[in-house]
Amino acid sequence: MMKRISLFAAVVLVLLATTARTDEAATEQLLEELATLGQLQGQFSQTQYAAGEEQPVAESSGHFRLLKPSYFSWEITSPDSQLIVSDGQYLWHHDRDLETVSRRPVAGREELSPLQVLAGDTALLRERFTVSRTGLGRFHLQPVSGNPGFKELTLIFAAGAISGMEVLDNLNQRLFIAFTAVDKASPLAPEDFSFTPPEGADLFYHEQ
Numbered sequence: 724m725m726k727r728i729s730l731f732a733a734v735v736l737v738l739l740a741t742t743a744r745t746d747e748a749a750t751e752q753l754l755e756e757l758a759t760l761g762q763l764q765g766q767f768s769q770t771q772y773a774a775g776e777e778q779p780v781a782e783s784s785g786h787f788r789l790l791k792p793s794y795f796s797w798e799i800t801s802p803d804s805q806l807i808v809s810d811g812q813y814l815w816h817h818d819r820d821l822e823t824v825s826r827r828p829v830a831g832r833e834e835l836s837p838l839q840v841l842a843g844d845t846a847l848l849r850e851r852f853t854v855s856r857t858g859l860g861r862f863h864l865q866p867v868s869g870n871p872g873f874k875e876l877t878l879i880f881a882a883g884a885i886s887g888m889e890v891l892d893n894l895n896q897r898l899f900i901a902f903t904a905v906d907k908a909s910p911l912a913p914e915d916f917s918f919t920p921p922e923g924a925d926l927f928y929h930e931q
Contacts, residue, residue, distance in 0.1 A: 763789040765905040774895035
C-alpha cells in the first residue's frame with residue numbers, strides 16, 4: 724500500500740511540475756507575441772452577451788489604435804458614436820450622441836482593462852496572471868492578484884498579429900472582439916492620442 728501511495732504521489736508531483744512548466748512556457752510564448760505589438764491599429768467588431776445568455780444583447784464596430792506602453796484609442800462608429808482614449812495620463816470617454824465627456828486617471832497596476840493587458844509590461848503579466856495555451860494561437864489569462872476588470876481573458880493570434888479577444892467580466896458577461904485590417908507598420912506617436920473636449924460637451928472629471 725505504501726508503495727502504491729508513494730507512486731501515486733510521485734505521479735502527482737510530476738504532473739504538477741509539468742503543468743507549471745507548461746504555464747511558464749505559455750507565458751513566454753505570449754510575451755513573444757506581445758513583443759511584436761509595439762504599435763497597432765485596425766478595425767474591430769464586438770458582441771456582448773449577458774450572464775448565462777446565448778443571444779447577444781449588443782453589437783458594435785469601429786476602429787482602434789494602440790501604442791505601447793500606455794496609449795490606446797477605441798472608437799465605436801456603429802450603432803452609436805463613442806470614443807475612448809488613453810493619453811498616458813487620463814482615460815477619456817466621449818459619448819458624441821449624448822454630448823458628454825468623462826475623464827479618469829489611467830488605471831494603475833491594480834486595475835486593468837484587457838487593452839491595458841495587451842499593451843502592458845512583461846513583469847505585470849508574470850506577476851498577476853496564469854497563462855495557458857487553449858488552442859492554436861490562443862492564450863488564456865486568469866488573474867491571480869490585483870483588481871482587474873475581468874475574470875478571464877483569451878487573446879487570439881493569427882499570422883503574427885492579434886485577431887481577437889474573449890473577455891469574461893466580473894459580472895459574468897461575455898464579450899467577443901474580432902480584429903480585422905490589422906496594421907503593425909504604420910507609425911503612431913503619443914500626439915495621435917491627445918484629446919480635447921469639444922465645446923458645449925458636459926464634462927465629468929473623476930480624479931480618483
